[in-house]
Amino acid sequence: MADEPLVLGIETSCDETGVGIVRGTTLLADTVASSVDEHARFGGVVPEIASRAHLEAMVPTIERALKEAGVSARDLDGIAVTSGPGLAGALLVGVSAAKAYAYALGKPLYGVNHLASHICVDQLEHGPLPEPTMALLVSGGHSSLLLAPDITSDVRPMGATIDDAAGEAFDKIARVLHLGFPGGPVIDRLAKEGDPAAIAFPRGLTGPRDAPYDFSFSGLKTSVARWIEAKRNAGEEVPVRDVAASFQEAVVDVLTRKAVRACKDQGVDHLMIGGGVAANSRLRALAAERCERAGIRLRVPRPGLCTDNGAMVAALGAEMVARNRPASDWDLSADSSLPVTEPHVPGRTHVNEPDRDHGHGHGHGHDHDHVHELAKDNLY
Amino acid sequence: MLLLAVDTATPAVTVALHDGSSVLAAESQVDARRHGELLLPAVDRVLSEAGVGVGLGAVTDVVVGVGPGPYTGLRVGLATALAFGSALGVPVHGLCTLDGLAYASGLEEPFVVATDARRKEVYWARYADARTRVGEPAVDRPADLTERVAGLPAVGAGAFLYPAAFRDARAPEHQSAAALAGLAAELLAAGRTDEFLPPLPLYLRRPDAEVPKNYKVVTPK
Numbered sequence: 282m283a284d285e286p287l288v289l290g291i292e293t294s295c296d297e298t299g300v301g302i303v304r305g306t307t308l309l310a311d312t313v314a315s316s317v318d319e320h321a322r323f324g325g326v327v328p329e330i331a332s333r334a335h336l337e338a339m340v341p342t343i344e345r346a347l348k349e350a351g352v353s354a355r356d357l358d359g360i361a362v363t364s365g366p367g368l369a370g371a372l373l374v375g376v377s378a379a380k381a382y383a384y385a386l387g388k389p390l391y392g393v394n395h396l397a398s399h400i401c402v403d404q405l406e407h408g409p410l411p412e413p414t415m416a417l418l419v420s421g422g423h424s425s426l427l428l429a430p431d432i433t434s435d436v437r438p439m440g441a442t443i444d445d446a447a448g449e450a451f452d453k454i455a456r457v458l459h460l461g462f463p464g465g466p467v468i469d470r471l472a473k474e475g476d477p478a479a480i481a482f483p484r485g486l487t488g489p490r491d492a493p494y495d496f497s498f499s500g501l502k503t504s505v506a507r508w509i510e511a512k513r514n515a516g517e518e519v520p521v522r523d524v525a526a527s528f529q530e531a532v533v534d535v536l537t538r539k540a541v542r543a544c545k546d547q548g549v550d551h552l553m554i555g556g557g558v559a560a561n562s563r564l565r566a567l568a569a570e571r572c573e574r575a576g577i578r579l580r581v582p583r584p585g586l587c588t589d590n591g592a593m594v595a596a597l598g599a600e601m602v603a604r605n606r607p608a609s610d611w612d613l614s615a616d617s618s619l620p621v622t623e624p625h626v627p628g629r630t631h632v633n634e635p636d637r638d639h640g641h642g643h644g645h646g647h648d649h650d651h652v653h654e655l656a657k658d659n660l661y
Numbered sequence: 662m663l664l665l666a667v668d669t670a671t672p673a674v675t676v677a678l679h680d681g682s683s684v685l686a687a688e689s690q691v692d693a694r695r696h697g698e699l700l701l702p703a704v705d706r707v708l709s710e711a712g713v714g715v716g717l718g719a720v721t722d723v724v725v726g727v728g729p730g731p732y733t734g735l736r737v738g739l740a741t742a743l744a745f746g747s748a749l750g751v752p753v754h755g756l757c758t759l760d761g762l763a764y765a766s767g768l769e770e771p772f773v774v775a776t777d778a779r780r781k782e783v784y785w786a787r788y789a790d791a792r793t794r795v796g797e798p799a800v801d802r803p804a805d806l807t808e809r810v811a812g813l814p815a816v817g818a819g820a821f822l823y824p825a826a827f828r829d830a831r832a833p834e835h836q837s838a839a840a841l842a843g844l845a846a847e848l849l850a851a852g853r854t855d856e857f858l859p860p861l862p863l864y865l866r867r868p869d870a871e872v873p874k875n876y877k878v879v880t881p882k
């Protein structure tokens with residue numbers, strides 16, 4: 282369908298320089314340059330290293346995506362970019378490049394929300410999102426339950442982690458087990474050969490009086506680390522496969538239980554799971570099992586679309602164009618704490634605008650009052 | 662020839678349009694924390710100020726200050742210049758930011774250029790005259806430079822910030838893309854394009870290898 286919007290999306294919120302091109306809900310190109318190897322020896326993403334890598338990879342990745350999609354930049358209907366949340370310096374590279382491309386090509390610019398993009402990417406896999414959609418976003422940076430009645434304008438936080446992100450717990454446990462970084466894939470692999478019921482690790486925030494949709498993985502992390510340490514101190518061999526399987530089971534049990542409950546409580550019959558941890562095979566399997574039992578249709582994009590990528594940004598940008606949402610202004614800023622409730626950063630209306638260069642300069646007047654941001658060290 | 666020059670390596674967000682013989686339009690704003698927001702609107706204003714028929718599509722070369730400068734702001738200009746170059750299909754020429762300040766000074770005697778590198782350090786370089794840098798730019802503590810720069814005029818905000826080391830601070834204090842464009846126009850006209858630098862940042866410092874407490878996670882207040 283040639284009349285569907287052709288949009289290029291740029292994602293630089295963390296360590297992946299992603300550029301995607303979509304036409305409506307059809308994926309045409311998805312190119313990624315990752316700096317993950319440069320961070321591995323530090324045990325985590327070093328913001329300055331990520332920012333440097335983004336700058337070097339940015340234009341080549343855009344050009345590669347255009348080539349892969351076989352489209353001319355002149356034919357684009359818009360350029361979308363993650364304006365937040367994410368690492369400030371990393372976001373700024375993508376936002377600066379996106380603005381310059383859009384300006385030079387005379388195309389509208391859409392600064393979009395990274396989290397809403399993670400949800401919207403599923404349109405490329407399973408077609409238009411049902412409205413509302415319940416979304417569980419789990420990665421090294423996110424653990425959120427979001428209700429999206431309209432992905433371009435209305436995304437509501439249902440719950441979030443109060444301490445660590447789920448993926449972070451995987452990384453931490455992998456480090457304690459000397460399995461390297463990132464921890465998700467290796468734990469997933471080892472867990473397949475282990476017994477998920479071997480060790481009863483705690484399920485955080487699952488008591489009757491706990492917040493029903495919030496998550497906590499810090500206690501689990503500590504509990505697993507202590508268990509391993511005790512084994513080592515006793516001079517016993519650590520059953521790595523059983524630890525991996527039991528730890529993983531504790532995480533995915535809580536995630537799926539709460540996500541299914543949120544669907545039931547809200548009367549939503551669709552659940553989408555996104556973010557890097559959505560690649561976890563046990564999470565997919567348990568979610569499928571529990572959704573099936575509850576009569577909920579599960580949508581999980583393929584792993585390559587679950588991790589940070591440009592296609593998801595393009596997907597949300599295309600939806601912005603399709604729904605005639607206002608474009609962003611040329612002074613669009615990178616907002617490291619862009620609230621999840623703002624799927625995009627619309628430009629101000631150009632009436633009664635006496636002094637646009639004054640003040641803090643954010644194109645949008647949000648007050649960062651994140652209802653679900655229970656722990657100050659966490660995002661949502 | 663129509664050059665678009667940008668530089669965000671210092672607190673100045675500065676843009677100029679140069680036709681090879683003179684500056685058609687230019688503007689600078691000094692605001693160290695909003696490079697990302699200020700640059701594109703500034704480009705837009707400079708282009709419209711330059712007048713009818715001088716659109717971005719007519720630009721033949723993009724010129725960018727590659728620093729040295731504090732990284733986050735520096736990257737705004739480079740990412741913008743590189744994206745312009747790609748979208749317009751024109752070359753992007755890098756120039757040392759300090760060379761722009763040196764060129765703007767018009768000095769015909771030996772001098773130094775110093776900009777603020779934060780952390781109580783300066784980015785600096787020595788010049789034989791306004792067009793001739795001697796050696797590579799470096800980052801140092803002003804106190805360690807006192808002897809090496811003694812008796813030399815010093816240009817740039819770094820000189821004004823540390824009068825104990827730089828006793829003879831001179832204008833200009835801030836970088837201007839107009840000067841950078843003027844220098845680039847001279848090099849292009851003379852065919853000295855091999856003197857341009859690749860459009861890559863001069864960081865001069867290794868990255869701080871600090872993993873934030875909740876790495877991967879980004880933490881707003």
Ligand SMILES: [Zn+2]
Pocket residue numbers: 395399420422423556588589
């Ligand atoms: Zn993400």
